[in-house]
Amino acid sequence: MDVSQQVIDRYQNIRRKRRIRVTIALVLFVVVMSLFFQALVRVGFSVGELIRYGPQFLDALDQYFPQTTVYGIPFLDVWQYWDFIDERNLFSQAGITLAMGFAGTILGFPLALLFGVLGSGRVTPFPFNFIFRGVMSTIRAIPALVWALIYVPLGGVSPFTATMAIATDTIGNLGRLYTDELEEVEDGPIEAIETTGANRLQVISFGMLSQVHTPFIAWTLYIFEINVRIAVTLGIIGGGGLGQVLSTQQRLFQFTNMMATILVILTLIISVEIFSQRVRSYIRADEEPMGILELLKGFPQRMAESLGK
Amino acid sequence: MTYISVENLSKRFGDTQALEDVSFEIPEGEFVVVLGASGSGKSTLLRCMNGLTKPTAGTITIGETEISEPHPDIAMIFQQHNIIGQMSAYANALTGSLQRTSFLRSVFQLNDTDEKYRALDALETVGLLDEARQRARQMSGGQQQRVGIARALVQEPNTLLADEPVASLDPGSSQQVMGYLLAAAQERNLTTVVSLHQVNLARQFGQRFIGLKDGQKVFDGYAEDFSLEVVDKIYDTVDVDRLTADEDDFADASDATDASSTADSTDEVMG
Numbered sequence: 001m002d003v004s005q006q007v008i009d010r011y012q013n014i015r016r017k018r019r020i021r022v023t024i025a026l027v028l029f030v031v032v033m034s035l036f037f038q039a040l041v042r043v044g045f046s047v048g049e050l051i052r053y054g055p056q057f058l059d060a061l062d063q064y065f066p067q068t069t070v071y072g073i074p075f076l077d078v079w080q081y082w083d084f085i086d087e088r089n090l091f092s093q094a095g096i097t098l099a100m101g102f103a104g105t106i107l108g109f110p111l112a113l114l115f116g117v118l119g120s121g122r123v124t125p126f127p128f129n130f131i132f133r134g135v136m137s138t139i140r141a142i143p144a145l146v147w148a149l150i151y152v153p154l155g156g157v158s159p160f161t162a163t164m165a166i167a168t169d170t171i172g173n174l175g176r177l178y179t180d181e182l183e184e185v186e187d188g189p190i191e192a193i194e195t196t197g198a199n200r201l202q203v204i205s206f207g208m209l210s211q212v213h214t215p216f217i218a219w220t221l222y223i224f225e226i227n228v229r230i231a232v233t234l235g236i237i238g239g240g241g242l243g244q245v246l247s248t249q250q251r252l253f254q255f256t257n258m259m260a261t262i263l264v265i266l267t268l269i270i271s272v273e274i275f276s277q278r279v280r281s282y283i284r285a286d287e288e289p290m291g292i293l294e295l296l297k298g299f300p301q302r303m304a305e306s307l308g309k
Numbered sequence: 310m311t312y313i314s315v316e317n318l319s320k321r322f323g324d325t326q327a328l329e330d331v332s333f334e335i336p337e338g339e340f341v342v343v344l345g346a347s348g349s350g351k352s353t354l355l356r357c358m359n360g361l362t363k364p365t366a367g368t369i370t371i372g373e374t375e376i377s378e379p380h381p382d383i384a385m386i387f388q389q390h391n392i393i394g395q396m397s398a399y400a401n402a403l404t405g406s407l408q409r410t411s412f413l414r415s416v417f418q419l420n421d422t423d424e425k426y427r428a429l430d431a432l433e434t435v436g437l438l439d440e441a442r443q444r445a446r447q448m449s450g451g452q453q454q455r456v457g458i459a460r461a462l463v464q465e466p467n468t469l470l471a472d473e474p475v476a477s478l479d480p481g482s483s484q485q486v487m488g489y490l491l492a493a494a495q496e497r498n499l500t501t502v503v504s505l506h507q508v509n510l511a512r513q514f515g516q517r518f519i520g521l522k523d524g525q526k527v528f529d530g531y532a533e534d535f536s537l538e539v540v541d542k543i544y545d546t547v548d549v550d551r552l553t554a555d556e557d558d559f560a561d562a563s564d565a566t567d568a569s570s571t572a573d574s575t576d577e578v579m580g
Binding site: 186188189191192193194195196197198199201202205206207210211213214 | 359361379380381383384385387389391392393394395396404405406407408412415416457460464
């Protein structure tokens with residue numbers, strides 16, 4: 001092939017670069033794989049155990065999903081689930097879990113707002129805003145589960161201390177989302193409010209916060225969603241609600257009851273998610289409010305859509 | 310009686326001389342149009358007059374006050390209107406009364422009834438009384454700018470400064486917004502300085518004209534002296550025939566608007 005020297009040079013250049021890239025990729029692959037192997041050794045992962053305990057797990061599966069026969073055809077025996085749900089009044093337990101998430105969100109909100117706003121470089125001048133950011137990062141670095149343990153002296157692990165843990169966690173997480181959102185505000189409206197002769201607090205609330213109040217509501221709902229999930233986890237260590245029922249049944253090896261509890265947890269979490277997502281998309285889209293009739297008529301379809309997401 | 314007095318005003322941004330030794334005086338109640346091509350220093354001049362930008366040299370006195378920071382007696386209307394999109398037109402107009410309202414009252418919209426009437430009255434002045442409850446974000450560009458004017462009026466200023474208030478609007482809305490601006494200024498006897506780049510609008514609404522070119526004042530005079538040669542001097546690189554050809558010809562005017570609004574982004578960057 002008759003080509004110019006430049007083309008040949010360019011070709012050589014591309015080949016060299018490509019060879020280097022392939023070598024780097026190979027080295028990386030070997031490194032990741034050896035780290036993976038190390039990790040498996042550390043956690044004592046063994047295929048032998050899987051095989052040995054396999055039948056036991058299959059046995060448990062039978063209890064997780066109890067079967068019955070209807071005219072000789074095997075069916076999932078949902079009545080066993082229902083019996084437990086009804087007997088232990090799991091929906092009322094779900095209420096406790098929901099209350100923990102909800103109260104925790106509201107309790108954490110004022111400090112989240114305060115720290116979130118003060119953490120913004122546009123409100124607090126540069127090095128000082130990092131005091132507030134630092135506090136929020138520290139709170140975030142400690143998981144809610146650990147906060148619940150820290151609050152044990154307040155009266156052991158109970159729904160009350162679990163709610164305190166959720167509130168603390170909310171300050172760190174929600175506050176950070178607020179700070180991030182405030183970085184996005186436009187300068188124009190802030191300047192405009194300044195020219196009206198407003199004081200500093202008014203400039204912050206009208207110039208800045210008014211620009212982000214919809215995203216702030218949306219983020220708060222998102223954190224509420226997460227907090228309900230955390231409430232389930234905190235229940236497992238004794239914080240009450242569905243989580244506690246779940247851990248008790250696990251310790252009693254009542255796998256059918258466990259699965260019944262998990263089903264109620266799923267129902268709770270999905271309902272909260274659907275609610276929060278609906279409200280969020282509604283306030284973001286800025287639609288006209290839906291009439292109550294429309295709301296009822298469209299519900300099955302919206303439900304199906306949300307589930308399909 | 311001299312009301313606004315600008316003396317030897319200069320402003321540098323790094324290597325760019327945005328304003329160079331600009332001086333003029335404006336008597337009370339005059340409606341002044343500042344004209345100039347993009348980057349001529351119009352925005353900088355108005356921002357200095359409002360105290361949003363600190364001049365490198367020179368002084369600005371409005372009334373009795375020497376301007377060094379935003380002052381409640383001076384209201385500003387911005388090219389991007391800078392109203393709060395999430396709030397209603399009414400709530401936006403009401404922000405004009407912030408300096409007379411305590412923080413808690415303003416946050417809970419517990420302003421004096423007089424202030425609320427003032428806000429609605431200002432919305433009526435700009436023809437938006439019926440749209441008062443509408444969210445600003447859902448309004449058209451022209452309506453949003455009129456909300457901006459209403460906010461400025463609620464401030465109860467003596468002086469109205471408008472930085473390219475119609476640069477982002479179509480010719481029809483531009484006419485309308487300029488009309489409301491002039492009417493409000495006359496009704497409330499406000500000393501007004503408006504920067505514009507459309508010569509036809511300037512001729513139609515201006516009483517007095519100040520021409521800027523490369524940061525220097527190249528013209529200062531009243532309507533009778535504002536001739537084609539003057540326009541030529543202010544915009545020597547622009548095809549003046551086309552800008553002034555037919556004032557009623559919207560297609561032409563919108564071409565001119567497009568051309569200048571593209572160039573205007575440079576103006577923004579330079580402040």
